[in-house]
Amino acid sequence: MISTSRWLPFEKPLQDIDEQIRRLEEYTTTHGIDRSEKIRELREEHDALCVQIFSNLSAWDKTLLARHPNRPYTLDYIRMIFDDFVELHGDRRFGDDPAMVAGIASLQGQTVVVIGQQKGRDVKERTYRNFGSAKPEGYRKAERMMDIAERHGVPLVSFIDTPAAEGRLDAEERGISEAIASSMAHLSRLRAPVFAIVTGEGGSGGAIAIGVADHVAMLEHAIYSIMPPEGCAAILDTFGRDGSRGYQAAEALKLTAQMNLELGLVDEVVPEPFGGAHRDPLETAHRITACLRQRLPELQAIPVDALVGRRYAKFRAMGQFTAEMS
Amino acid sequence: MISTSRWLPFEKPLQDIDEQIRRLEEYTTTHGIDRSEKIRELREEHDALCVQIFSNLSAWDKTLLARHPNRPYTLDYIRMIFDDFVELHGDRRFGDDPAMVAGIASLQGQTVVVIGQQKGRDVKERTYRNFGSAKPEGYRKAERMMDIAERHGVPLVSFIDTPAAEGRLDAEERGISEAIASSMAHLSRLRAPVFAIVTGEGGSGGAIAIGVADHVAMLEHAIYSIMPPEGCAAILDTFGRDGSRGYQAAEALKLTAQMNLELGLVDEVVPEPFGGAHRDPLETAHRITACLRQRLPELQAIPVDALVGRRYAKFRAMGQFTAEMS
Amino acid sequence: MTDAKRPAPSAGDARPAPAQMAGIPKGLWHKCPKCRAMLYQKELERNLRVCGSCQYHFPLSTAERIAMLADEGAFAEIDANLLPVNPLGFPDYADKLARGRAKAGQNEAFVYGDAEIAGAPVVLGVANFGFMGGSMGSVVGEKVARALERGAELGRPVVLVCASGGARMQEGMVSLMQMAKTAAACERLKAAGQLYITILTDPTTGGVWASFASLGEIIIAEPAALIGLTGPRVLEQNLKVKLPPGTHTAEFQLAHGMVDLVVHRRELRGTVTRLLTMLAPARAAAAPAVE
Amino acid sequence: MTDAKRPAPSAGDARPAPAQMAGIPKGLWHKCPKCRAMLYQKELERNLRVCGSCQYHFPLSTAERIAMLADEGAFAEIDANLLPVNPLGFPDYADKLARGRAKAGQNEAFVYGDAEIAGAPVVLGVANFGFMGGSMGSVVGEKVARALERGAELGRPVVLVCASGGARMQEGMVSLMQMAKTAAACERLKAAGQLYITILTDPTTGGVWASFASLGEIIIAEPAALIGLTGPRVLEQNLKVKLPPGTHTAEFQLAHGMVDLVVHRRELRGTVTRLLTMLAPARAAAAPAVE
C-alpha cells in the first residue's frame, strides 16, 4: 500500500514518537536487549495522541491533509473498491484527458459508471495528470459517461479530487467554462442515480462540475471549497491580500466536511480511519464501499422521474437569503 | 446580381453568339447604324441553342455546372429566399467553421433554422471558406442548430454544396468522421421537420452528413456523388486509374439530379431557370422558395412521431440487393 | 477562478466616474478609458454610452441597461426585496454588502422582472458589476433561477444580461452551489422549449460564465468584453506567463466557437428583437396573462 | 474519401498469403510484413495471428474472427443469402463482385448472426477486407442495419468488427446512403438501451468509419490499425504533403479521444466479455428466446 513518508506540521508530535519507536526497534535488533515494553507504551501514546490531534484539526490542517501526497487518489479507490473496472477514454471531440478518469466498474455484481479527477503521485505522473485539473475534454469525457449510465440505467459514481478546473489558455480556447456548465446541467437532468464523494480536494467549479449528485458524501478530512484558501487570502482585503494567511481564509470559508454537512451542501460525512485516509487506504476504501452499498440501493429504489425531481429540488434549495418586508 | 463571366466548354456556341451580339451592339453605338434586327435574330438563336444545350447536358457537363464559380452559394440563397436571417456561430467546443453557415431565418413569417456549406467566390473567400469543405466544428455547429430546431419545433432547412468534408490532419485530429456520423445520426432522430436541397456539389459523406432529411430536393443541374468523378476515375482500374477520364466516371456514377431521383435517393428535382442557376440566381431562389412553401407545410402537418418514423423508413429502404434462394 | 484583481471599469455604480478635470464642469464630460477621447455627456448618452471615436462600450447601470433593451415602462421588477445574509459568518461581509448596496443603489448584484421587448413578453435579468463585482452569491443565484423558472412556467423567453467577476467568495461553497442551481434551471427552461438568450458584457468571468451565462441557447457578447473562466491578468500573475493580446475577449470567444454573435450596442436591441420575433412568435401570444 | 490505393494487407481472403520462399514448405511459414520475422504457421495460429516478435496483428478471416470472439459453435449466421446487384449498371462491377466472392468465399464483405460471447447472447457482425476492400455497398449496409435492429428488437448487445476501405464506389450514391441508414440504425439500438461495441481492425476508413463504426458506444481498436476518414497515403498524394509518422493509427485516435481502448488481440475477447458482463447483465437473461 502507500507509505506515510511525509509529515504534515500538525503531525510533528506523532513523527517524534515514531522516530523514538524506530530507534528502540533498531536498538533491540542491534543490541539484543528487549525494549518491547517501552515500545508498547510509546505506541499507545502515539495512538492516543493521534486520536487527539485528528479530532481537533483546524480547517487549514484539513486543507493540508486533503492534499496529502500519500492520500489515496481516484484510481487507487477504484482499484480497491470495485471487482472489475474497464477504463474508457476520450471525449470523441478532441482528446483524452488524464486528469479525468472514467469507465465501467462492478461493485460486487452491481454495475456502475465511474468518473473522477485523478492526481499524480510522482513528478512525472503529476505532470501527466495535470495535478488533477481537468480540461474541457475531461469534462466532455465525463459527459459521455453520463450518457452511458443513463442509457443502461446504472448509477453514476463520481470521485471528486481536484484543486480546480484547468483555466489556462488552451483550456479557455476549448471552452472550459462551457464544459463545466454543461457537465452540471447534464447531471441535473440525468435519468440515472448519481452518487458523488469528495475524497480529497473539492476545489471550485471544477469539483462541482461532477458533483451535482443525488447523494454527495465527503471523506472526513476532505475539503470542499470555492477556491484554495491561499488564493482567497491573496485576493481579499479581509486577509490583507496576503496569501500566507490562507489558514485564516480556510477557517472563514468553512471548507471542511463537517461545515459543508452543517450548511446542507453535502449529505454525509464518511469517517476516515485512525490518522487519516493515507494511513490506511484499504480501510478508507472499505468505508466508501460500505457507503456505496448503502446509498446506491436507496437511490435505485426511487423511480427515476422522482429522482431527477428530487435532485433538482435539492440543489434548487441551496443558498441563504432573507426577504425584506416592503 | 452575379455576372456570367466564365464559360464552360459546352457553352462555347453560346459564347460565340454572345460575342457577335456584343460586337454588333458596339458597332451600333460607335457607327450609329441600327443592327437591332440582326441582334434580335442572334438573341433568338442564342436562346434556342441554350435550351437545346441545357436539355442535353452530360453528367460531366453537369459536374462542371454544379461547380460553376458564378453559381449562387448558400449565403446567396439565404439572402434571396428569407425575409430575415440571424447568422449564429460556433460549436461551443473548439471554433467557428466558415465552411458551414447556420442561423435562424424567416420565410414569409415562418421561422426555420438554416444550415449549409458555404463556398467562396474570390480567392480570399475561397480560402476563408475552405472551398466549402467543413471541419468537425462545422458539423458540430450544425448539430447545435438541430437542437434549436427541435427545441422550438421549427423546421430545419439544409443547403448542401460541398466537394467533400475536410479530411486533412487537423480535421482528422478533431474527429471529422465522428462529426459526420453524429450529424447523420442526430438528423435521423430529430423531432422537427427536416428539408434539404442539394444546390451545387453534393459531395460524399460531407454532403450526406446534413442530408438526412424528410424531403430532399436537388436543383436541376446539381450533382450528388459518392466522390468527385475525377477522383473516382483516378482510383478505379475501370477507368485505367486515369483522373482525366472523370467524364466517364461521372456518367457511370449517375450523379445527376435526374438519376438520383430515379434511384429514389432524392425526392424532387427543382428546375433551374433557362441556362442554369448562375444565369438567373433570383429566379432560382424563387423556385426554391416555392418548393419550401409547398413542402414545409406538408411536413409540418405530419405528427412528429410519424415524421421521425417516416424519415427512418425512407433511408432504411435505400439500397438494392437480392436474396439467393437457398 | 475569478479575476478579482482586475480593476473594475467603474469604481461606483457601474457607470464611469465623471471626468473631474480642471475647468470641465463635473459630470458633463467623460474621458474614454480606451482612446482617451473627451466625450460630452449628452453625446455619450445618445450613443448608448459607446465612445464615438473608438467604440469602447462603457458599462451601463441597471436602469440604463433596462431602458436600452426593454420597451419604455414595460419592466416590472420582481423579488427586489431579496436580501443577502452571511451564511458563513464571513468577516467583513456585512460591511461589504452595505457598501455595495449604497454604491449600486440596489439590494443585490442582479435585478430581474417581467418585461416586453418590441412587444414580446420576456423575463429580463440584468447583472450589476458595480455591486461587489457582480459576484454570484445566494441572492443572485436565487434570482437567476427564479427568472429561468418563471420563463419555463409562463412560457416566456428569458434574456439575461451578464456581468460578473465570478462567485461570491464570502459565501464560500454556498455561493458555488449557485452554479449548479442556475445550470439546472437553464435546463428547465430549455426543456420547456423557451428561448434563452444571454448577453455577455464586460466582464463576464468565473462561476457566472461557467454556469448560466455559457448555457445560453444563443449567446451574444458586447464588443471587446472580457469573457473567460480566469481573467488574463490573474493567469499572467499566477503562471508568470505573458498571454498574447486579445485573449479572453468577446472576439476571441467568437473565434473559438463559444459565443454566437458579437453585437455593437446600437444593434443589440434590434438583434434580440429579431431573435424573439423568430423564436418566440406564437408563444408570446399564447402565454397566459399574469399580473 | 477512401484510401483505395493503400495495398491490401493481403491479396486474397484477408489472410496473409503463405510464404512462398524457396525451400520453405508452402503454407507452413509466414513472413511478418512489419518486422520480417519468419513465423511458423502453428505458432502464429496459437498467437491468434499476432507476430510474436513485433506484435503485428495479421488480418483474420471471418471464420477466424468469429472463432476468436464467439463461444465455440455459438455463431449462427443470418442473411447469408443476400446478394449485391448492380444498381447503377457500373462497368466491371459484376466481374469484381464475382472475383471478391471467389476470393473471400462468402457472398459479401460482411457477415452477421446470433452469437454468444462467454455465454452472453449478442448479435455479432464481422467485416471482411478481402472482399472488395471491405467496402460498404447495399448488402453490407443492409446487413449492418439488420444486425443493429435485431439487437434493438431482441434486447441484445451488438458487437461489430469493422474493416473497410470505405464506401463501395460502384454503387455510387446508393452506397453512400448506407452511411445514413446504418447511422440511423445505431440510434435505434442506443435508444433501446443496448450496448453497442465496435471493434476497429486494420484498416477502418472512409464511409464505414464515418458512420456506424464511429458511433460505437464503446469503441475498441486493435493495435496499429489504420483508422481515419482519408488514409494518410491518399492525403500525402493529393495534398503533396508529408504527414508525421503515426497519424491515422489506433493509438493516434486514442490520443485524440476518438476510441476508448486499444486492446491487444489476446485480450480482446476478455475485454468484450467484461463489458458485456457489466453492461448487459440482466438483459441477457431477460431476452426473449428466439430461434
Ligand SMILES: [Zn+2]
Ligand atoms: Zn474611445
Ligand SMILES: [Zn+2]
Ligand atoms: Zn513482426
